[in-house]
Amino acid sequence: MRIVMKFGGASVKDGNSILHCAKLVKRFSTDNEIVVVVSAMAGVTDSLVHAARKCYTEQSPGFIKMFIAELAKRHYDAVNTAVAEPHRQRVIAHIDRLIDELEKVLLGISYLGELTRRSEDYILSFGERLSAPIVSAALLSIGVDSLALTGGDAGIVTNRNFGRAKPIPGVYSIIKSRLEPLLTIKHTVPVVTGFIGATEDGNITTLGRGGSDLTATLIAAALDADEVWLWKEVDGVLTTDPKIVPEARVIPEISYQEAMELSHFGAKILHPRALEPVMLKKIPVRIKNTFNPEAPGTVISDGCESTKDIVKALSLIEKVAIVNVSGAGFDFAEVMADVFRRLANERVNVIMVSQSSSELNLSIVVDESDVGRAMRVLKHMVNGTISISKLEDVAVVSAVGAGMAGTPGVAGRIFSALGKNGINVIMISQSCSEYNVSFAVSKADGRKAVKILHDEFRLGGS
Numbered sequence: 518m519r520i521v522m523k524f525g526g527a528s529v530k531d532g533n534s535i536l537h538c539a540k541l542v543k544r545f546s547t548d549n550e551i552v553v554v555v556s557a558m559a560g561v562t563d564s565l566v567h568a569a570r571k572c573y574t575e576q577s578p579g580f581i582k583m584f585i586a587e588l589a590k591r592h593y594d595a596v597n598t599a600v601a602e603p604h605r606q607r608v609i610a611h612i613d614r615l616i617d618e619l620e621k622v623l624l625g626i627s628y629l630g631e632l633t634r635r636s637e638d639y640i641l642s643f644g645e646r647l648s649a650p651i652v653s654a655a656l657l658s659i660g661v662d663s664l665a666l667t668g669g670d671a672g673i674v675t676n677r678n679f680g681r682a683k684p685i686p687g688v689y690s691i692i693k694s695r696l697e698p699l700l701t702i703k704h705t706v707p708v709v710t711g712f713i714g715a716t717e718d719g720n721i722t723t724l725g726r727g728g729s730d731l732t733a734t735l736i737a738a739a740l741d742a743d744e745v746w747l748w749k750e751v752d753g754v755l756t757t758d759p760k761i762v763p764e765a766r767v768i769p770e771i772s773y774q775e776a777m778e779l780s781h782f783g784a785k786i787l788h789p790r791a792l793e794p795v796m797l798k799k800i801p802v803r804i805k806n807t808f809n810p811e812a813p814g815t816v817i818s819d820g821c822e823s824t825k826d827i828v829k830a831l832s833l834i835e836k837v838a839i840v841n842v843s844g845a846g847f848d849f850a851e852v853m854a855d856v857f858r859r860l861a862n863e864r865v866n867v868i869m870v871s872q873s874s875s876e877l878n879l880s881i882v883v884d885e886s887d888v889g890r891a892m893r894v895l896k897h898m899v900n901g902t903i904s905i906s907k908l909e910d911v912a913v914v915s916a917v918g919a920g921m922a923g924t925p926g927v928a929g930r931i932f933s934a935l936g937k938n939g940i941n942v943i944m945i946s947q948s949c950s951e952y953n954v955s956f957a958v959s960k961a962d963g964r965k966a967v968k969i970l971h972d973e974f975r976l977g978g979s
């Protein structure tokens with residue numbers, strides 16, 4: 518079989534975990550062709566975001582020194598645990614070069630007081646650029662031939678939408694031309710940096726937070742892989758985030774459509790766009806636990822849509838806000854078109870929409886970090902008839918399941934359970950596919966709402 522295996526940040530959090538991942542790859546590489554995709558070590562991307570923004574707002578040479586020393590130490594420690602000589606020397610020299618480059622970039626940001634999306638992507642790329650060579654060297658240390666590549670080296674060519682870049686048309690043939698010979702001629706295991714790509718002229722881009730899943734599925738589609746295995750710190754796709762409901766259970770099978778709904782509505786188990794490339798080619802995606810590899814995990818595929826479960830899983834997005842456009846006495850379609858054109862031009866990610874048209878009232882859920890920009894672009898529309906307002910500290914809960922389609926009374930059960938427990942619903946949305954009912958509540962009620970519905974639909978069993 519040809520398998521693309523992605524190891525997330527929690528799976529490569531330290532040297533012991535990296536060695537464990539390398540041994541997993543070795544175990545499966547004897548009978549299979551494997552491409553490995555890795556994320557940055559857990560927490561590294563967040564720390565790079567923080568460092569970039571701190572350097573932008575203040576000149577902080579002391580902070581940079583400390584940050585760089587900690588980052589270097591974490592990676593050296595991992596190398597010392599996971600990599601044997603003679604590979605250790607080589608990978609340490611590579612890390613030294615990257616760390617030196619990162620320090621210079623951060624100093625540059627700090628002195629110039631300028632941080633563009635492009636330079637931010639460049640800084641964020643260091644997480645994966647540091648982890649991939651360590652994983653590759655760990656493989657070499659246990660006798661598995663391997664080569665580390667950046668996303669750009671592997672042919673992940675994207676547009677220039679820094680921060681949320683999209684692969685260009687024709688990307689599959691570029692990826693195939695770069696990776697196929699490594700598998701079929703060199704018989705090596707490529708270790709590709711997740712999350713990052715490059716523009717046609719070589720500038721580093723990122724695919725959006727959590728984007729390593731997307732790197733894996735893009736490569737799988739390009740190489741016509743038999744399966745994608747996403748190694749995570751959980752046993753599979755669960756009925757909800759176990760950090761919210763510890764009794765959440767593994768879902769053995771879930772359809773592409775259901776998994777897409779869940780990830781779009783905040784389930785951090787999967788990047789929201791990750792399934793697009795594999796869905797068309799019907800390549801199954803397995804979610805497996807790095808630290809419990811014998812567990813069967815979850816298979817995401819076509820053809821498991823018929824299910825007796827009405828609600829299969831619940832998701833929660835906590836950091837969102839609602840923007841309201843309201844008024845009367847104008848062409849409804851024209852105003853809608855204008856609102857969404859303005860938001861699209863500003864690259865505001867629209868999470869959910871609800872509207873009434875008797876008198877215009879359009880409610881749009883956006884990410885908390887996008888609300889300022891959304892208000893700024895929409896305020897130009899305010900006149901005698903249109904007004905714009907925002908509501909912050911909101912959470913969105915989604916109930917997902919293909920079995921909801923055509924089953925009467927599901928929405929009734931959801932909202933009466935919430936009502937009985939005193940939870941006020943601010944906004945509701947359900948598409949015609951009936952795969953999902955989503956609603957907004959105050960942020961303070963979000964987790965409680967998930968727990969109530971998990972009990973109501975007996976998702977924890979019994």
Ligand SMILES: Nc1ncnc2c1ncn2[C@@H]1O[C@H](COP(=O)(O)OP(=O)(O)O)[C@@H](O)[C@H]1O
Nearest residue numbers: 525526527749750751754755757758784785786
């Ligand atoms: N429905 C869900 N099923 C499983 N995990 C979920 C779900 N919703 C949210 N999560 C969270 O997603 C995380 C996924 O695991 P993680 O190893 O962090 O993935 P990665 O490193 O690949 O992003 C878990 O920590 C878990 O808390």
Ligand SMILES: N[C@@H](CC(=O)OP(=O)(O)O)C(=O)O
Nearest residue numbers: 525526556562726727728729
């Ligand atoms: N390191 C990137 C990409 C990624 O996918 O990471 P993870 O697999 O740990 O979610 C991020 O934190 O966004």
